Amino acid sequence: MHAxxxxxxxxxxxxxxxxxxxxxxxxRGNVFLLEGSPGTGKTTIALSFLMAGADLxxxxxxxxxxxxAPELRKGAASHGWHLGDEISIFEVSPSENLLDPxxxxxxxxxxxxxxxxxTRLILGEFERVKPKRVVIxxxxxxxxxxxxxxxxxxxxxxxxxxxAGRDATVLLLxxxxxxxxxxxxxxxxxxxxxxxxxxxxxxxERRRLKVLKYRGQQFRGGYHDFAIRHGxxxxxxxxxASEHRTSFARTxxxxxxxxxxxxxxxxxxxxxxxxxxxxxxxxxxxxxxxFISSAVRRGEKAALFVFDEELxxxxxxxxxxxxxxxxxxxxxxxxxxxxxxxxxxxxxxAHRVRASVDTARAKTVVIxxxxxxxxxxxxxxxxxxxxxELLQYLNRxxxxxxxxxxxxxxxxxxxxxxDVTYLADTVILLRYFEALGRVRRAVSVIKKRxxxxxxxxxxxxxxxxxxxxxxxxxxFQGVLRGVPTFVGNSAAPLLTPKEG
Numbered sequence: 001m002h003a004x005x006x007x008x009x010x011x012x013x014x015x016x017x018x019x020x021x022x023x024x025x026x027x028r029g030n031v032f033l034l035e036g037s038p039g040t041g042k043t044t045i046a047l048s049f050l051m052a053g054a055d056l057x058x059x060x061x062x063x064x065x066x067x068x069a070p071e072l073r074k075g076a077a078s079h080g081w082h083l084g085d086e087i088s089i090f091e092v093s094p095s096e097n098l099l100d101p102x103x104x105x106x107x108x109x110x111x112x113x114x115x116x117x118x119t120r121l122i123l124g125e126f127e128r129v130k131p132k133r134v135v136i137x138x139x140x141x142x143x144x145x146x147x148x149x150x151x152x153x154x155x156x157x158x159x160x161x162x163x164a165g166r167d168a169t170v171l172l173l174x175x176x177x178x179x180x181x182x183x184x185x186x187x188x189x190x191x192x193x194x195x196x197x198x199x200x201x202x203x204x205e206r207r208r209l210k211v212l213k214y215r216g217q218q219f220r221g222g223y224h225d226f227a228i229r230h231g232x233x234x235x236x237x238x239x240x241a242s243e244h245r246t247s248f249a250r251t252x253x254x255x256x257x258x259x260x261x262x263x264x265x266x267x268x269x270x271x272x273x274x275x276x277x278x279x280x281x282x283x284x285x286x287x288x289x290x291f292i293s294s295a296v297r298r299g300e301k302a303a304l305f306v307f308d309e310e311l312x313x314x315x316x317x318x319x320x321x322x323x324x325x326x327x328x329x330x331x332x333x334x335x336x337x338x339x340x341x342x343x344x345x346x347x348x349x350a351h352r353v354r355a356s357v358d359t360a361r362a363k364t365v366v367i368x369x370x371x372x373x374x375x376x377x378x379x380x381x382x383x384x385x386x387x388x389e390l391l392q393y394l395n396r397x398x399x400x401x402x403x404x405x406x407x408x409x410x411x412x413x414x415x416x417x418x419d420v421t422y423l424a425d426t427v428i429l430l431r432y433f434e435a436l437g438r439v440r441r442a443v444s445v446i447k448k449r450x451x452x453x454x455x456x457x458x459x460x461x462x463x464x465x466x467x468x469x470x471x472x473x474x475x476f477q478g479v480l481r482g483v484p485t486f487v488g489n490s491a492a493p494l495l496t497p498k499e500g
Contacts, residue, residue: 009024009027009028010022010024010025010026010027010028011025011026011027011028011049011052011053011132011133011169012025012052013025013026013045013048013049013052014048014049014051014052014055014232015045015048015049015232015233015234015235016232016233016234016235017224017226017234017235017236017237017351018045018209018226018233018235020220020235020237021209021211021219021220021224021235021237022191022211022214022217022219022220023217023218023219023220026049026169026171026191027169027190027191027216027217028132028167028169029164029167029168029169030164030169030170030190030191030215031159031160031163031164031170031172031188031189031190032169032170032171032172032189032190032191032192032193033139033171033172033174033185033186033189033191033192033193034046034171034172034173034174034193034195035173035174035175035176035192035193035194035195036174036175036176036194036195036196036197036209037175037176037177037195037196037197038175038177039197040195040196040197040207041195041207041226041228041233042137042138042173042175042195043067043072043075043137043173044075044079044228044232044233045195045233046062046135046137046171046173047062047072047075047076047081047083047135048232048233049133049135049171050062050083050087050133050135051081051083051087053086053132053133054084054086054087057086058086058131058132058133059086059088059129059130059131059132059133060086060087060088060131060132060133060134060135061087061088061090061125061126061129061131061133061134061135062087062088062089062090062134062135062137063090063092063122063125063134063135063136063137064089064090064091064092064137065092065118065136065137065138065141065142066137066138066140066141066175067137068091069089069091072089073089078230079230079231079232080230080231081232088125088129088131090121090122090125090129092118092121092122114145115142115145115146115151115155118141118142118145119155119158122136123162126162126163126166126168130166131168132167132168132169133168133169133170133171134163134168134169134170134171135170135171135172135173136159136170136171136172136173137173138173138174138175139156139172139173139174139185140174140175140176140177140178142155142156143178143182144178149182149184152182152184153184153188156172156184156185156188157188160188160189172185172189186212186213189213190214190215191211191213191214191215191217192211192212192213192214193209193210193211193212194209194210194211194212195207195208195209195226196208196209196210196223202342203341203342203343204342204343206225206345207225207226207227207228207345208223208224208225208226208345208347209223209224209226209235210222210223210224220237220238220240222238223238224236224237224238224347225345225346225347225348226347227345227348234348236345236347236348236350236351237347238347239347239350239354239386239389239390239393240389241388241389241390241392241393241396242392244393244396244397245396246396246397246398248270248271248397248398249270250269250270250271250450251269251270252266252267252268252269252270253267253268253269253270253291253294253295253364253400254266254267254268254294255267255268255290255291255294256290256293256294256297257290257466257467257469259458259469259470259471260287260290260443260467260469262454263443263444263445263453263454263456263458263469264426264428264445264448264453264454265445265448265451265452265453265454266451268291268400268426268450269425269450269451270363270398270400271395271396271397271398271399271400272395272400272401272425272426272449272450273391273394273395273400273401273402273403273423273424273425273426274288274291274400274401274402274403274424274425274426274427274428275403275404275405275420275421275423275424275426275427275428276288276402276403276404276405276428276430277405277407277421277427277428277429277430278406278407278429278430278431279406279407279408279430279431279432280406282430282431282432282441283430283441283460283462283467284368284369284404284405284406284430285309285314285368285369285404286318286321286462286466286467287402287404287428287430287443287467288366288368288402288404289304289318289323289325289366290323290466290467291364291366291400291402292304292325292328292334292364292366293323293328295363295364295400296328296333296334300333300363300364301332301333301334301335301360301361301362301363301364302328302333302334302335302362302363302364302365302366303334303335303336303337303353303356303357303360303362303364303365303366304325304334304335304336304337304366304368305337305339305349305352305353305356305365305366305367305368306336306337306338306339306368307339307341307367307368307369307371307372307373307375308368308369308371308372309368310338311336311338320464321462321463321464321465321466322465322466323466335356335360335362337352339372341372341373341375342375346373346382346383346386349373350386350389350390353365353367353390353394354393357394357397357399358397362399363398363399363400364399364400364402365394365399365400365401365402366401366402366404367401367402367403367404368404369403369404369405369406370387370403370404370405370418370420371405371406373387374418383418384418384420384423387403387420387423388423391423391424395425403420403424405418405420421447424447425447425448425449425450426445426447426448426449426450426453427445427446427447427448428443428444428445428446429443429444429445429446430442430443431443431444433476433478435476440459441459441460441461441462442457442458442459442460442473443457443458443459443460443469444456444457444458454472456472456473456474457472457473457476458470458471458472458473459473475487
């Protein structure tokens with residue numbers, strides 16, 4: 001469908017991501033409901049909707065029964081917006097005689113007068129402006145004036161037919177402060193969008209939206225995270241990996257560490273995911289970043305998302321080993337983000353990872369660690385689903401993904417906070433073990449879908465030059481349990497301090 005055809009058929013909301021969920025925007029000439037409790041972002045979205053129309057030269061009308069015009073303009077200014085002449089703001093207030101107690105003693109209820117007067121004022125302003133886009137804020141006031149559900153429904157139906165006959169696209173706002181269980185407008189409206197705000201036990205509030213209804217139109221179902229920041233609302237559509245497919249050559253990606261590549265059967269296949277498991281301090285981040293360093297040396301782009309470690313400390317300790325992440329970033333080869341799980345929703349995180357692949361063209365993506373990502377998730381089951389979609393998407397884009405997971409404990413039987421080993425194509429296991437009076441580290445590959453790999457266990461050290469891997473530990477058993485037993489007939493092929 002051509003861009004102008006879409007513009008003629010749909011009224012864009014002006015909200016990043018929302019038009020994608022609505023598959024084009026709001027179909028013109030219809031009435032839509034945007035509902036949510038106070039503070040969820042209804043007014044901000046409504047103003048974006050009108051500003052998108054103003055950019056097209058369409059006359060727009062904001063009818064407010066709750067906020068004043070100065071409040072609306074002040075709210076717009078907080079986002080750096082200026083409401084131009086194309087957007088008219090009309091405050092509906094009762095006439096002076098209705099505010100005079102002496103004039104209220106009639107045979108009619110004051111609500112009868114006020115509803116009729118309010119309707120007359122709204123329609124009068126509409127005829128004056130003749131807008132293509134209308135926002136009515138909010139329905140709670142009209143519901144209170146109507147008093148009964150029947151009168152309220154009749155009034156909404158009257159509005160719907162009136163606006164439909166004049167080719168106006170109308171957005172009704174409902175703050176759900178009165179009769180929240182009343183679904184009258186749901187049945188009348190052409191489409192319904194619900195906004196929600198969640199309050200976790202720690203961290204910033206999380207916001208999400210869901211399209212409950214859209215007549216005659218496909219839309220992206222389910223919940224979608226969104227955020228309100230300076231500049232308006234950003235919506236992060238739920239990632240559906242099956243919608244994104246690309247063709248690419250499945251070549252092998254190496255780490256530039258000969259022994260590690262041998263352990264991996266030659267390297268990692270392009271477009272696959274790798275999970276690096278191990279207790280704290282075993283070097284999971286270094287293993288993942290080794291692949292970033294190798295990719296940058298080949299002239300490729302990479303992305304690193306860090307949940308746990310402070311970037312300054314990470315830069316300093318890797319620079320000592322000859323890996324200068326800052327130089328890679330400054331050269332445009334590496335995209336680095338420090339993430340705060342308490343301030344980030346899973347949907348926004350997936351959006352940022354997608355941007356690194358779609359925009360920055362990253363072919364190697366490292367998420368360090370999944371423990372930090374889990375902290376951004378209220379439910380573990382949802383975490384597994386999020387990770388599954390994200391890995392599938394990255395794989396289909398030909399990107400190599402590396403996830404690190406810190407296991408509980410140091411030696412013996414260790415548990416991971418979440419089991420995603422079945423999702424990854426390759427699983428690298430790191431372990432501490434004690435031998436000859438020293439604490440040592442071992443690495444093994446316990447799974448690789450895309451080809452053969454060594455079944456051996458190799459000792460490794462983190463030395464001044466980075467990773468150093470030794471020969472397979474064929475004379476020991478019990479290394480993965482952390483308490484090895486020497487079963488060979490010759491000296492154990494362990495790394496010496498000089499080798500590390």
